[in-house]
Amino acid sequence: xxxxxxxxxxxxxxxxxxxxxxxxxxxxxxxxxxxxxxxxxxxxxxxxxxxxxxxxxxxxxxxxxxxxxxxxxxxxxxxxxxxxxxxxxxxxxxxxxxxxxxxxxxxxxxxxxxxxxxxxxxxxxxxxxxxxxxxxxxxxxxxxxxxxxxxxxxxxxxxxxxxxxxxxxxxxxxxxxxxxxxxxxxxxxxxxxxxxxxxxxxxxxxxxxxxxxxxxxxxxxxxxxxxxxxxxxxxxxxxxxxxxxxxxxxxxxxxxxxxxxxxxxxxxxxxxxxxxxxxxxxxxxxxxxxxxxxxxxxxxxxxxxxxxxxxxxxxxxxxxxxxxxxxxxxxxxxxxxxxxxxxxxxxxxxxxxxxxxxxxxxxxxxxxxxxxxxxxxxxxxxxxxxxxxxxxxxxxxxxxxxxxxxxxxxxxxxxxxxx
Numbered sequence: 001x002x003x004x005x006x007x008x009x010x011x012x013x014x015x016x017x018x019x020x021x022x023x024x025x026x027x028x029x030x031x032x033x034x035x036x037x038x039x040x041x042x043x044x045x046x047x048x049x050x051x052x053x054x055x056x057x058x059x060x061x062x063x064x065x066x067x068x069x070x071x072x073x074x075x076x077x078x079x080x081x082x083x084x085x086x087x088x089x090x091x092x093x094x095x096x097x098x099x100x101x102x103x104x105x106x107x108x109x110x111x112x113x114x115x116x117x118x119x120x121x122x123x124x125x126x127x128x129x130x131x132x133x134x135x136x137x138x139x140x141x142x143x144x145x146x147x148x149x150x151x152x153x154x155x156x157x158x159x160x161x162x163x164x165x166x167x168x169x170x171x172x173x174x175x176x177x178x179x180x181x182x183x184x185x186x187x188x189x190x191x192x193x194x195x196x197x198x199x200x201x202x203x204x205x206x207x208x209x210x211x212x213x214x215x216x217x218x219x220x221x222x223x224x225x226x227x228x229x230x231x232x233x234x235x236x237x238x239x240x241x242x243x244x245x246x247x248x249x250x251x252x253x254x255x256x257x258x259x260x261x262x263x264x265x266x267x268x269x270x271x272x273x274x275x276x277x278x279x280x281x282x283x284x285x286x287x288x289x290x291x292x293x294x295x296x297x298x299x300x301x302x303x304x305x306x307x308x309x310x311x312x313x314x315x316x317x318x319x320x321x322x323x324x325x326x327x328x329x330x331x332x333x334x335x336x337x338x339x340x341x342x343x344x345x346x347x348x349x350x351x352x353x354x355x356x357x358x359x360x361x362x363x364x365x366x367x368x369x370x371x372x373x374x375x376x377x378x379x380x381x382x383x384x385x386x387x388x389x390x391x392x393x394x395x396x397x398x399x400x401x402x403x404x405x406x407x408x409x410x411x412x413x414x415x416x417x418x419x
Contacts, residue, residue, distance in 0.1 A: 102362020120382025
C-alpha cells in the first residue's frame, strides 16, 4: 500500500471545535448544497457494539449445549429461526433483518479488531468504513462532513483507531461525545462581523503565502477542516436534540445509546452520509450473563425503534444499517461466569438498503466453537457493505496520482445476502 504521509499531524476535532469558533467565522457567507432533483443519497449507519457482544446471547444461541449459558432461544418472525431471549423486540422483526452467523476474523484483540472490522483489512493506514463511505458517497456541492462518530466520553483505550487514512482530513470522522454538539459552534459575542471578515482575509493571505514552495496537502487539510467548521456553525441545529419531542426521547430510551441513536437519525435526516454510534461495555470477562441482560435491554428496544422510524420516514430503503462489534465471545464459559475474546465464529446483522431481509447466512457447529458452513472474513463484509450501498467495491482510489484498491482484492461480497 502506498500512502502520502502528512508533515503535519493536526487534530481534526480541535480544529473543528476551536479554529472557526475562536476566529468568529460563523457569519461569513458559505454556500450550502443546492437543492436538486437527485434521488435520495445512499447512507450508512453503523451501530458498533464495542467490546464484543456475545453471539451466543444474541444472534446465534446454543440452548442446551455446554457452551450455551442460562438463556433460552426464542422463536422469531422468521419461521424456523431462533435468537437469544434477551432480544425479544428484535425477534419480532427478524423478517426485516439480515444476519451473518459465520464470521471468522481470527482476531481476539480489541484494538486490532476495531480497526480490521471497520477497514476490512489488517494492514494499517486504510480508511475505515465511515471515511470510505464519506468519500465514495460524496456528491458535488456537499458541505456538511460525510462522517460523524457518536460515542460517550470513555473508555478510550481501543475505540479511537483512526479514520480516514490516506484519504485525508476531509474524510475524518467528526466526533460527538455525550450527545453534545462540537464546541464553539456559536460565534463569541465579542467578535464583530467586521473583525471576523478581517481575520478571514488575513487567514487566506497567510495560507496563500505559506503554500508557495511547500507541499499543498497539509495546508489544504487545514483549509478543508476550516471550511467544514464554518458550515457546522451555520447548520448547528442538526445537533439540537432538544428539538426532538419528549415522546421521541422516551421511545429511544434516556440512556446514552438511545439518545445517541436519536441524534444519529437526526444527522442522517440532515444529509450526513455515514453515522457511527458506539454502544460500550460488551466486554464481559465476568458476569457475562448479567451484563448482557443489561446491554441487550438497552440495545434491543432502541434498535427496533430506530429501524421503525427510518422506515416510516422512507429512509431505510436508502440507508444500510450495520450491527457489529469487533469480535465475538468464547463459547467456553470461564470460572468468573464470563466469556473471553473470540474471533473464530461470531455474528453480525444488517438491515435496510441493498440487503435481502429475512436472510440468515452461514452457521456454526452445535457448540458454537467453529464455523460449519459459508465462512465469512472481515474483507468480505467490507465488500458487502459497499456493494449494498451501490459502490463498486472492486474499484480503486485515485489519490495524488497513486491508486489503492477500495476493498481487499482477496475478498469478495457475500452475494447471497445482497438484494
